Amino acid sequence: MKRVSLLLIFMTAVAAYAGNLTTAAYEFPDIAPWDYRPDLAAKVANRFITADNTEAIRALESASEKMIPPLKSYIANERLCHIIRLIFVPNSSTTLLRPPGLGSPGMIPYHSMQASEWPYIPFVVVDDIPLSMSNGWEGDGMPESAAKYLKYFTSNGTIRTTPFHTPTSDDVAQALGKLFRSTKWNALKWKDSGQNWRYEKDEGWAIQQMYKQSYNCEQSGPECLLRGK
Known part of the structure; x- marks a missing residue:
């Protein structure tokens, strides 16, 4: 009887954990930099990264099966796609994983961004900190479902084994500064055109917007306190 009771307790705990993991996927922040929280994104992603692989995928499947865009579940579907984008890595060195089919990422010069240099679009990972580079998705049409994207x-791919760093505001500001000084950032074309497309984007405005995510973290370092945060 005691063994049966312990087994029931264990099974209940496993079910509750899986349910909590499913719910955690919806806690992922909006990617617009003025709302995006790199610390929360890291915490949510790390729950899946540190979980058993089978349980993590099962939780994502459970969450994504309920999403049928573009109905009222569009925001939840988008958040699921974003968490999937961050926690998976290619299963071979020759594989490049694509962004979700939600449109073109706004604010950044997407056509000049090579997948090998920018493997997490619409995010960029600097010093193991997941940063947002986009204010959302542009374009019309039916968005890809999280269920299809997960498949x-x-x-x-496979779920990454290295957790993300949960940053302070100062960590984020320093990571952004490192990004903006990088060769790959300075190689971007902010005015570009091709067959049936053209754009002219404002790099200064994009940088200004991206820095806003450095003010959103729960933990603030000394520099942030001096700025009044």
Whole structure:
């Protein structure tokens, strides 16, 4: 009887954990930099990264099966796609994983961004900190479902083993500064055109907006306190 009771307690705990993991996917922040929280994004992602792989994928499947865009579940579907994008890595060195089919990422010169240099679009990972580079998705049409996107990733990738760093505001500001000084950032074309497309984007405005995410973290370092945060 005691063994049966312990087994029931264990099974209940496992079910509750899986349920909490499913709910955690919806806690991922909006990617617009003025709302995005790199610390929260890291915490949510790390729950899946540190969980058992099977349980993590099962939780994502459970959450994504309920999402049928573009109905009222669009925001939840988008957040699920974003968490999937961050926690998976290619299953081989020759594989490049694509962004979700939600449109073109706004604010950044997407056409000049090579997948090999920018493997997490619409995010960029600097010093293990997941940063947002986009204010959302542009374009019309039916967005890709998180369920379909998850199947693509489970076929072509695996959940990363290294957790993200949960940053302070100062950590984020320093990571952004490092990004903006990088060769790959300075190689971007902010005015560009091709067959049936053209754009002219404002790099200064994009940088200004991206820095806003450095003010959103729960923990603030000394520099942030001096700025009045």
